[in-house]
Amino acid sequence: MGRKVFKYLIIAVAVVLLAYNSVYFKKLDEVKAERAANTFNAASYAQNFWNKKLTPALHSAIAVDKLIPSLDSDPKQAFDSWSHALGIGNLRYFLIKGSGTVAAVDSDDITVSMAGMAGQKIKIATEYIFGNAARDATGLININDFSRTMDFNNVSAEINAIIRKKVLPLLKRAKVGDSISFTGAIELNKEHLNLSQIEAVPVAVNILPQKL
Amino acid sequence: MKYLSTIKQYILYVLVLALVFGSCKAGNGRGTHKKVAVIVSTLNNPWFVVLAQTAAAQARALGYDTKIFDSQNNTAVEADNFENAISAGYNAILFNPTDADGSVSNVLEAKAAGIPVFCMDREVNSVDAATSQILSDNYSGCVAIGKYFVEKLHKHGKYAELLGLVGDNNTWNRSKGFHSVVDFFPGLTMVAQQSADFDRNKAMEVMESILQAHPDIDAVFCGNDAMASGAYQALVAAGKANDVKVFGFDGAQDVIESIQNKKIVATGMQFPKVMAKTAANYAGEYFKGKRDFPKKMPVAVELVTQENVSDYTGYGKKD
Numbered sequence: 001m002g003r004k005v006f007k008y009l010i011i012a013v014a015v016v017l018l019a020y021n022s023v024y025f026k027k028l029d030e031v032k033a034e035r036a037a038n039t040f041n042a043a044s045y046a047q048n049f050w051n052k053k054l055t056p057a058l059h060s061a062i063a064v065d066k067l068i069p070s071l072d073s074d075p076k077q078a079f080d081s082w083s084h085a086l087g088i089g090n091l092r093y094f095l096i097k098g099s100g101t102v103a104a105v106d107s108d109d110i111t112v113s114m115a116g117m118a119g120q121k122i123k124i125a126t127e128y129i130f131g132n133a134a135r136d137a138t139g140l141i142n143i144n145d146f147s148r149t150m151d152f153n154n155v156s157a158e159i160n161a162i163i164r165k166k167v168l169p170l171l172k173r174a175k176v177g178d179s180i181s182f183t184g185a186i187e188l189n190k191e192h193l194n195l196s197q198i199e200a201v202p203v204a205v206n207i208l209p210q211k212l
Numbered sequence: 213m214k215y216l217s218t219i220k221q222y223i224l225y226v227l228v229l230a231l232v233f234g235s236c237k238a239g240n241g242r243g244t245h246k247k248v249a250v251i252v253s254t255l256n257n258p259w260f261v262v263l264a265q266t267a268a269a270q271a272r273a274l275g276y277d278t279k280i281f282d283s284q285n286n287t288a289v290e291a292d293n294f295e296n297a298i299s300a301g302y303n304a305i306l307f308n309p310t311d312a313d314g315s316v317s318n319v320l321e322a323k324a325a326g327i328p329v330f331c332m333d334r335e336v337n338s339v340d341a342a343t344s345q346i347l348s349d350n351y352s353g354c355v356a357i358g359k360y361f362v363e364k365l366h367k368h369g370k371y372a373e374l375l376g377l378v379g380d381n382n383t384w385n386r387s388k389g390f391h392s393v394v395d396f397f398p399g400l401t402m403v404a405q406q407s408a409d410f411d412r413n414k415a416m417e418v419m420e421s422i423l424q425a426h427p428d429i430d431a432v433f434c435g436n437d438a439m440a441s442g443a444y445q446a447l448v449a450a451g452k453a454n455d456v457k458v459f460g461f462d463g464a465q466d467v468i469e470s471i472q473n474k475k476i477v478a479t480g481m482q483f484p485k486v487m488a489k490t491a492a493n494y495a496g497e498y499f500k501g502k503r504d505f506p507k508k509m510p511v512a513v514e515l516v517t518q519e520n521v522s523d524y525t526g527y528g529k530k531d
Contacts, residue, residue: 087349088490089483089512128362130355130393143506147339149385152510153351157392189514192523 040151046158053140054159057095058183058204060138064098065117071188071195079190084139086132086152090191095137096200098122099181102174102207109199110174112182123199124182126171129160133185133201160201167202177210246499247277248492249297251290252308253334255282257438259462260308262527263332263484267306270492276303287314294318298325304495305329306488312337312381328498330491333484335381335508344494344505346487350382350461353480353513354389357459360478360515361394361433364457368399369430372422374443376410376435383407386435386461394433403429408439415442423450430456431477437462440476463516465526472521481514484527 062082070078083092100122104111108127114120135141135156146152174180184200248271252264268278281297283290290310297305298321305322307329309315319329319341328343335345365371373390376383394400403426408415415434422429423446432447434440440460447453453475460467463481470476494505516524 085512087510087512089349089486090514091512128359128393130359132352143508143510147507149335149347149351149381149508149510150388152508153385153389153392156352192520 040146040148040154042151042154042158043161045145046155046162049135049141049155050159050162054134054138054203057138057140058097061095061097061183064096064114064120064122067094067096068117068120068195071193075190075193079188083188083190084136086136086141086143090189091187092190093133093137094186094188095183095203096122096186097181097183099179102176102178102180105174105176110171110180112180123197124171124184124202124205125199126168126202129163129168129201131160131187131201132156133187134159134163134203137185163202167205170205170207171202174207175210179208179210181206245277246275246303247279247301248304248306248495249279249281249293249300249302250306251281251283251293251297253283253290253310254285255280256284259464259484259527263308263488266485266488267332267492270489271306271495274492274496276495283310285310287311287318290315291318294321298322298327302327304498306332306491306495307342308332309334309336311379313379316341328495330494332487332491333382333482337381339507342507343498344491344507344509346490346494346509346511348382348482348487349510349513350385350480351389351392352510353482353515354386354461355393356513356515357433357461357478357480358390358393360517361390361431361457361459362397362400364477365400365431367397370401370403370426370428371431371433372404372406372419372426372429373402374415374418374432374434374439375405375407376439378407380410383410383435390433408434408442410436410438412438412442412445415439416446419443419446420450423447423452427452431459432456433459435461437464437467437479440467440479441470444470444475461513463524463527468516468521468524468526471516471518474518478515478517481516481524481528483511483513486528487511 067078067082079092083094085092098114100112100114102110103113103121109123109125112122112124114122182202183204184202186198186200250264250267252260254260255264264280268280271278281293283293287310305327309331312335316336316338319336322329323341331342331345333348335347336342375387404422406418408418419442432443434443437460440458444453444458447456457477459477460479463479467476467479471479
């Protein structure tokens, strides 16, 4: 009888121990916080990149009046010197700067006649702020920072969102005849270079209204 | 006599040792001469044939023995291919997976055997299984298509979307890239979004049914070129080929010709040869001791339109 009771007691203890160690209770808030901590936050990464990398790098942008002649005379040298891209392929990105006069204001962009470059015009996008130009042009983002494909896609989208919020409102005040200086990112195809349709995604702009 | 017997014994030892070391070398292939396996999802699609053959050719050009294994779009066949490649002593695997989730265990098996795996074009859903994954930048390619789509439709109209295989990451990366642009424009309304499994015939059937429900659509965005061709066929049959703009993705030869003939509006050009060569080169670098490969390496996708199609040929640029 005593042995039987002892046997059942051992079994009961084993079952309780097993059950106790099989089930864990955690607060839902803690689980959510843990999951959020492990999830890549593209918006936060983009804001940090904007403040700590892109903005300080603006002074290193290549001047349009230096880049265009270089692309004309020795495109390979120009791409090697000033272009960047996160991946491989023909699409490369440049961080450019320049100044000129607003020649046209359209629904999707403004056209700038570049100072000191007869006939050279650059479009600055005001509607289609998409793609990787602003993310990749500085070459300061490391692809190994990202483990998931969508993470670096989302970073581009978030940087573009910052541009829409911070830069476009300034640009949309531009009028024909205004003086403008800008820093922006452009995409060029190194195999099939087309310098007649350069469109920059604006990163910083300064507009001086025309004196009337 | 005793002297002869000792010599025989020595010869026997030497032969046994030669046999043991010789078989080890042949068996595990870890000798100086390297072997590279190319395991591809299917050889029933010319795009993947180009991918596999280019990878094998590049590996051969680097001095390695190569063999192509066809997984026939079947994860079980793929698992057999991995087992065969591992037991046959291949030193690296250039891999085009059949399934982002289902293929992870195969890659992990190779990793456990000390064999690096370099994914080409399609990814596996694991951060650390493959040594590196060389993938088309589907999302960014479709951002470019999305922008061109909005421009061509002048920001207004109704459209349909044909998705690829719903279990394939490429399907969603393309769709998300496209919508990351198009959804910014409230004048554009998506009236139908259906999967046609990347298949031309299925796309034709799906497009026929979409046209019955929505005869007034202005455009269709297709997640690959096979579906774009199928959708275009359905539009021709319905007498709407001139009214509905078709956009594809891949850069297949027949769609490049359709763009030249102004039947299809645009596609995204992927570069299977670039991906395949990069994967083979990475394997070569691995053999030489390199270990710090990027986990994901995007390969740029280029927008091909009726304006720039003369620069391109199927699966790449004109030389």
